[in-house]
Amino acid sequence: MIKDKRYTLPIAEIKEETTEVRTFCFNVNLDVEAGQFIMLTDFNGGEKPFSISNYESTSDGKLLSVTIKKIGNFTSRLFEMFKGDLVSIRGAYGSSFFIPGKDNSANEEYHCLPKDFKPVLCGGGFGLPPLYLLARHLIDAGVPSSNIRVIAAGRNEEALLFEERFNMLGVSYIGAAENLNNSGHNRFLGTAAEALASFDTDFNFVYASGPDLMMKSLIPFIPNGVEYQFLFERYMKCAIGICGSCATDPSGIRICKEGPALWRTQVEKLQDFGVYKRTASGNIESFTNRLAGKK
Amino acid sequence: MIKDKRYTLPIAEIKEETTEVRTFCFNVNLDVEAGQFIMLTDFNGGEKPFSISNYESTSDGKLLSVTIKKIGNFTSRLFEMFKGDLVSIRGAYGSSFFIPGKDNSANEEYHCLPKDFKPVLCGGGFGLPPLYLLARHLIDAGVPSSNIRVIAAGRNEEALLFEERFNMLGVSYIGAAENLNNSGHNRFLGTAAEALASFDTDFNFVYASGPDLMMKSLIPFIPNGVEYQFLFERYMKCAIGICGSCATDPSGIRICKEGPALWRTQVEKLQDFGVYKRTASGNIESFTNRLAGKK
């Protein structure tokens, strides 16, 4: 009996989001919760984790989407593929975002939907797409869409993904960037943290997804007593909890298993959060060096 | 996932039936139907098939019995064992006896209990004990015990097993032997076949269990149109249908899988029935030679 089934199937659809970001869709029936990820390979060297950005019923059965940024070798190869080309996925893996009333809550008080559940969903870069599936599931669970606010943080206008899609859900979408040509409707000139601060604590839950440093910058603006869940990225190899590649310090929380969605209490204990990540070899690479290296 | 589970457990009870026959009981919960067998080993070289002679609920859970004749090396070792000694069993294996109203019927007309189901249960030697479990299951299925007749065939009075036990069920028990000191109540001086003939076709089903030659001798006395089931013995090694040791000719029916309980249509096609058996090596040994060798 194989627990970890692999699905090799044609790309059902490719949507161009921006020049550097595309959504790849597959007809496949998996057990999917918002926040979870799949491992994707073209059997050409490389298998990489991608968050599930949507999972919906269509006339051809279930349609699963991942939204991918072209970054290096592997993602560039994906960007050369066409609808109908075969790729192979396994998953869905990892912990998922909290949905009020669902059993995946670590927090008893949310087990049935509180009347005033007012979450902020804050996504940076390709951290945003998984929040789309989250928003859908929150609404399905009965959270009024008017209670849900999305902060999409990015470098510039181009990086602000999924605006139309979120608008269709009726949630409020604020695009936050430090370089914006027009700072019109639904735009915020500044960082994700500054956008969150501008809400003046008028929220009682924060979901965030994106680079460590972005997520870390939010913390000062989340009042004590407000729960949050952050979606983490670490180097993934096995994705089934055995190789230790994605383990965080100091307690060994595995981002592929106990993560990627971690609760406040878990996040508060991390010593690597925003400080360093481990590379493919297991070596420590500090974020400041990374940033330095990039500049 | 292991399909073929092994149970190593203490002998719960040993009943002396005759000097050469004992019943060994085990507290074990198996899926058991009448006619099926287990493989039993003491991990001392040898693992042998034995028909299940009883399976009942007790205060200690299920109690499974096999009734064993001391014949050679292996059975002699068993006769030196005591209550509490460990042995190891696996099973239950093979096809089972037909119980009216149960799904294991190949014969549509018996799917619900016919009012006049009147079976004869004919057992020779250690072929008799499995018929005891059969009788219990028939009665459980609603066959009036007065409809059930048992012919116990043997060499002499000593070989006529289980009389008391069958009597407790309220079925009629006829001990048939060619050498009987007293041919009193419930005794028949003659062979199993002669005993069956004496019923003058006042039956509509025959179950038989015992040596090939005994079973074969019954056939002339089973009218056309009367169904029967015979319980076969062939050399067993794997008991899980893979080694081919127990296969019969000419169509490869495996006594450990499709057997040991075969239906009339199956029996009628056998070319080895009553003619030869295969030995441990797969070689053919004819029954006439066997008998000749024994004399």
Add this chain to the structure above:
Amino acid sequence: MEKELRTDFLGVKLSSPLVLPAGVLDISFSSMKQVSVLGAGLVTTKSLSTQARKGHEGPVVTEVEGGMLNAMGLCNPGIEAGIKEVHLLKEAAANDDELSGNCPVNMSIFATDKEDFVSIAEKADKSEADFIELNLSCPNVMDEFGVPLAASEQMVAEIISAVKNVTQKPVIAKLSPNVTNFTKIAGAATDAGADALCMINTLGPGIDIDIEMAKPVLSNITGGMSGPCVKPIALRLVYECRKAGLNIPIIGMGGITNGRDAVQMLMAGADLVGVGTAVYYRGPEVFRLINEELLSYLRRKGLDSFQSINRII
């Protein structure tokens, strides 16, 4: 259906690439006939020796996670009786509507030295079998360097050449996976004139232990492993033979249980596919079922024969 699975193997027409390997439902003509009717393209006899062998005392099999250990002990009725069973099989097949006489047979033989191999092969040569398979997996040490037969390129080669000298029938070398130098053995067998290779025999061996009695479950203590869990290793060995450039026909086996497994084995480089232990999991019908699964794969992929399945090399 038949069209797409038919094949020609060493000059013999087979209705399917599926092979019943030595040791499974093949002691008697009846079992072999049944398996042919159910869809095996080729059936192999139990490995036959000069004399009948009773084999090991039970327990002779034990199920383990992902497979099975067996220590049958090469029980067999002996070469003479085996030849008779093949005769009966061919006779039965000739009279069978479904087979209409077509029932290719591979006669497996084994011995512990070259002389015995030759003398059995001489007998097998006069049988009605289509092929002779040499079970070369003997773990006994037979050469001067203390290397077991199965691992000795020289002994394997010598036995094959010697047998080739006494028979016109195609000779298949059945190889043991339990050697460090597998592709070299396969190469030596090929160079020595084997017409095809059959791989893999059982892996290990392994041990199962009863923890209640602290006893090995098998009376022989160790038993060869077969079934689904040996498949990755079987695939690798077939693949490595192809990678090493061996061009000889290969019967690939080891854990093949369904159509997907069979396709994998063909992709690894096999020409025919053996199905043994799967009889335990899916019954003798496994041959019919895998034929159907193969066909539905071919249809789905738009291929018109199993030979057009791509190899991974």
Add this chain to the structure above:
Amino acid sequence: MEKELRTDFLGVKLSSPLVLPAGVLDISFSSMKQVSVLGAGLVTTKSLSTQARKGHEGPVVTEVEGGMLNAMGLCNPGIEAGIKEVHLLKEAAANDDELSGNCPVNMSIFATDKEDFVSIAEKADKSEADFIELNLSCPNVMDEFGVPLAASEQMVAEIISAVKNVTQKPVIAKLSPNVTNFTKIAGAATDAGADALCMINTLGPGIDIDIEMAKPVLSNITGGMSGPCVKPIALRLVYECRKAGLNIPIIGMGGITNGRDAVQMLMAGADLVGVGTAVYYRGPEVFRLINEELLSYLRRKGLDSFQSINRII
């Protein structure tokens, strides 16, 4: 509970006979600490090399029937970083209430030649690790007869003696099962001065094939097999070492997933029991669970320590 599972291994006190083997949850001090807290008596680091290695491209693992294939490619942060992790681990353990400083560590190292083995061992000797384990499973050919390192008695012996010369720490030889002459290698390792043997490394290797794309699933094509299905072979190799009279301590591993498996491994002749792939099936809690299962076995059998479990030999 502790009393019955405590043991002494090469002079070091362990709280349980369960060992975290090289390669599973052992890249960082955090994972190793977690596994210690959960009940492993000894944790092994990922096999460390002179330089950091990124390992193979993915896919690096694939589940197969009864187990798993992996081709991580010996990714590791390098010996220097590994030594730091062990330092952090010892530090964390010293400050941990549950461990109260007790966290024995086995440092696994590997190289492709003797010189590198020695130079890494010299560094490992200065680490805070309690033992040094030599991963001798390298399939690369390193000797003049074309025999892979893992199968060469001479190379294995030379590396062990050379390492013994540069360290005071007990040296454990980790052996590959993929050799014809396993007990001879084990004997050579013992004679060369190894303080303990660790067996088995992954089996095969094997191949998994994706039939939709006709591609090997692992980017490295082949991967070593681990998990429940290798257990029978692991038990056999441990047993054979004992039968061959080897008196050296043995860490037995390969597919151990529950208490019954662990008891079997002890009965086969192991002193400690490794638990690797089972983390996949039962999570890191597997160590706590197997400790409990072992204890309940001991209680049921009226034994007062796991050392009183009978061996089958």
